[in-house]
Structure formats: C-alpha cells, structure tokens
Amino acid sequence: MSKEQPKAPESQSRRQFLKYSGTAIGGAIVGGVIGGAIAANRKNNTAKTPEGQTAETPTKNYSQALMYFTQDQFDTTEAASERIFPKDDLGPGAKELGVAYFIDHQLASQWGNNGKEYMIGPFIKGEPTQGNYPSIKRHDLFTHGLKALQDTSQSKYQKAFQELAPEQQDELLGLFEKGEQVTVTGGTAQQFFNLLKNFTIEGVYSDPLYGGNKDMQGWKMRNYPGNQMSYTEIMAKDQFVKIEPASLHDHMTAH
Template structure:
C-alpha cells in the first residue's frame, strides 16, 4: 500500500514553486518572491515607467509624416507662438486636424454628397463634391508644389515671411490654382480647423494641457457654476476637460 505521506513534500514543493514563480492567475507576482529577485534594485525604475503619463492622442490616424509636418508649419503661421502663450504647434493642433480628417466628419458622413452640383454664390461658401479629407489632401499638395515652384524649397524650410506670403496667395485664390478645388476653400478649411484645434476640448487632440483655454481664462467644461454664479467679481477658474469628469 502506498504511503500517502510520501506525496506531501512533492505537493508542497509544487505549490511553493508556483507561488515563488508568480504563476498565479496567469500573471507575474511583481513584489512577490520572483518580483523581488527579478527587479531588485530596479524596482523604483519600473514603477517610474508605469507611472509615466502618455498622451495617446499624439498618434497619426490620417496624415503621413510629410503631411503632418506641413500642416504643423502652416497652422503655426495662422496661430503663432507669442508673448501671450504657445502657438498651434505646441498646442498639438495638427493632431486635432489629423483626427478630425480620419473621422466620419472628414468624409462628410452626415452631409448630402450626391449631385447635381452647382457653383455656389460667394455668400454660400465653397460648393464641391469633394470630401473634407480630399480637399485638405489636395491643399497640402498644393502648398508643397507652390513652395517648390516659387522658392525651390519645401514649405517647412521656408522662412516665416515666405510661409506667410504663400498662405496669403492661397487665401486670395487668384495667383495659384489647385486641381479639383480652390486654394481659397482649402485655406478657409485650414484656418477654421486651426482655431478649432486651439480651443477644442483636449480630448480631441489639440489644446494641449488646456493652454488655449488658459490664455483666454476660459473655464472649460465645469460640472456646475452654482456656487459662483451670483458673485460680482470676475472668477478665474482652473479649467477642466471632459476627461476630468469621466467616471463621475
């Protein structure tokens, strides 16, 4: 007859092995026996990496790198850094535009986009069968082509004065024409999206650290103003993003 007591050390040994190796619920027991031996003096380093904040909004969804850099440079001339605060580049406006163009808004998902198409009156804005993402792509290529033709340089390599002059040509819409759309229409879209990116909620990719709001003393998305609504003096309130209210 087998001695059941002889199995106890083996079973106990197996449990100890599983415990010490951290194989519990399919995971590694960091901070346990193995965790301590693996990380040792580097434990603080690991914790630092885990705690490091990462802005996952700063990832391209539509642009390639060249288009992104071109957009970033053009937006900075529309909303440049000055003594009042950061410009479009630091605020992450190009990421905001990238995300919008990658969204249903970029393909005019909620707009009627079936013909017939007629030229619009000046007061009606641009009338086109092209989607916003297509207009922006053509406009960026136009900026690149015009810069090469006029200055024999990339738009991103132009001086600030040359970049401003190029954007003025596109705004006027007379000296240079785009195939399939107008420079004026593209510039109008670029300008409006730049301003949106400066002041939109940071959840959408721009207005980094709510700096656009802070420059305007705008409170952002507060839950309530009930305790301050009847005060006579100007209230400077620390702004809040929609993200700050998640889970409330």
C-alpha cells in the first residue's frame, strides 16, 4: 500500500516538492533498451591545444538517439516533460536532463510494447479499488496522447504545443490531468497524463544508462549515491558521508 505523499507548501516549486517527497526514487523503473544505451561510451578523447598541452574533449553521447519518436513527437514530449519537472534555482529541468530520450527508449522497448503482458480481452471495467486492465499498449497510448495534446493546442491557440508560453502549456496539461474537454484515442486524457508524469520522474532519477538523468544530475540534487558496489568503508561512520554517484555504466567500463 502506498503512503500518502506530504502536501507541498505553496512557496515550494513543484520540483522541490518532488525532490523532498521521496516519491521520485521509489517509483523509478529501471528497464528499457539496454543494447542501444550500452553503446554510449563516455570516455574522453584528448586533443592538442595551441600551446601543445593536452586538453579533454568530450565524445558524443550516443544514447541520445531516437528509437521510437518522430522529431515532432520528441519535441512535444520534451516541452511537456519540462513543464512537469521545470528548471529552477534547485537545478536542471527535464529537458536538460534528457528525459525525452529516456521516454523514447522506454516506448521502443518491450515494456512500451507490453511485450510480457496478457493483452487479449475481454476487458472488463474494474472496481474502484482495482483499476482497469489496459487494452492499449503503452507506446500507442502515449502516441495518441501526444496527438491529442497537439490537436488541443492547435484548436485553442493555433500553435504547436512546444511553441506556447509556459502558462499556456500548463493550462493544457491541466486539462489532461483532470480529464476535461479532451479525448484520447484508445484511452483517457488522465491515463496519458499519468503516464507522462511517471515517465518524467523516472527519467529524471533512473540510471543514466537508460537515456535520462544526464551526468547523474538528478541524483546529485538528492545526494543519491547511485549504483555503488559496496558501502563497507562508511557503514560504521556516524556522520553523513556524501558519495560521488556512480552509474551502471561506470562499473561496466571499469572491468
């Protein structure tokens, strides 16, 4: 049974509430397209400066490649996730953290395709305590939700969603959150919004191997150590020990 989350003070940003509520790390799903992500090698190349000194030049991040989205779908997702987890004085937002790439990789995976789930009807409406069994695959629901978001934006403002002012984007996302005045093929507006919200938080705090949490900045904002091999050296210490976070990728390249 999930615990009720604390109510955020009005003076806090939405992201500050998520940061301290404890919901983000606990709800993160670590799964997806590992094969393409493993190809990302974050070792640095070296180059010669005009003075002949050696300088580090970062390589390209090959995990930032689209596997499912069209460019327009990616841009819409990037803009929507940024409104759910916006950049502020606490740190980077969803766009800077690469959340849209995380979502793209998840939708391209077996999880996005409901590959290991029974998807044949009949689909009977569940009781309020049960919920409804999904009759549409996650990647299809997300695709239809993005289309509905763009259609609603064009109808209301005659602009693409990513071209709207932040206040207008929040207004449209609010309609989806409440399920008002919006129709999503194969599902509901609330189902799409909840999927988008969960995806966003997971992308902020999942291992960078899966496309989001760029440079482990999501973890660093929470002083979360990531995937450490051992804590034996600090277990007996009374004081708090701040550890530089480590990704699964770090352990892979170390062996």
